[in-house]
Amino acid sequence: MFKKLLLAVDINDPEGTLASAEAAVGLARHEAATLHVVNVVPDQGMAIVGASLAPDHNETVEAAAKRGLENWAQSHIPDDVSAVLHVARGT
Template identity: 35%
Template sequence: MARTILLPIDLSDPHSWDKSLPEALTLLGPDGVLHVVSVLPDFGLAQVGTFFGRDFEKKALHEFGERLGEWVSTNIPDGIEAHPHVLHGTIYDEILRAAEKLGVDVIVMGSHRPALQDYLLGPNAARVVRHARCSVYVVRG
């Protein structure tokens, strides 16, 4: 059983967590902590950011945080210590950074059905598996 688990989810895609959430709850020890993270991607190129208003990023992060908090309240059973974390940047980088910062025992994440170009694992899951310093449990979607 794991003491601390990181569960990355995509709020817009239930397949990112419909199978990985039950697995994470099964692996979580009786006094364990579940860290639920969701990543709001950045704009990428600076030129793209100029098309949005000054407060867009701040408002988007705030709304994203509210949605993640609601997701945790709705989907995590009572009695489980769960902490939502909004991350901002490149998905796999932010997941790896959060795992390090939080000192988690294992990352439990879903992986979509692969296309030919990313056969076996999706690109984010594959990068997390290759670079994580902790165990990674990938649940096939």
């Protein structure tokens, strides 16, 4: 029935994602679906805020979020479930 499933997680609140992660993993197994796991990094909002940050701030934050998501996935997504990790920027 489902071939792709989306699981949104907040790597800053790992306990808050446990129930939905367990349900998504179970459904992905049952349907032999690919689990797409996304973590959204907030943007800076107003341009004046971004101007006060280091030039490589976005890259640093996104790289840290990717590492955090990879660590989270290693702990919560079993090897028998196909997963694709995504880091997005927005609200």
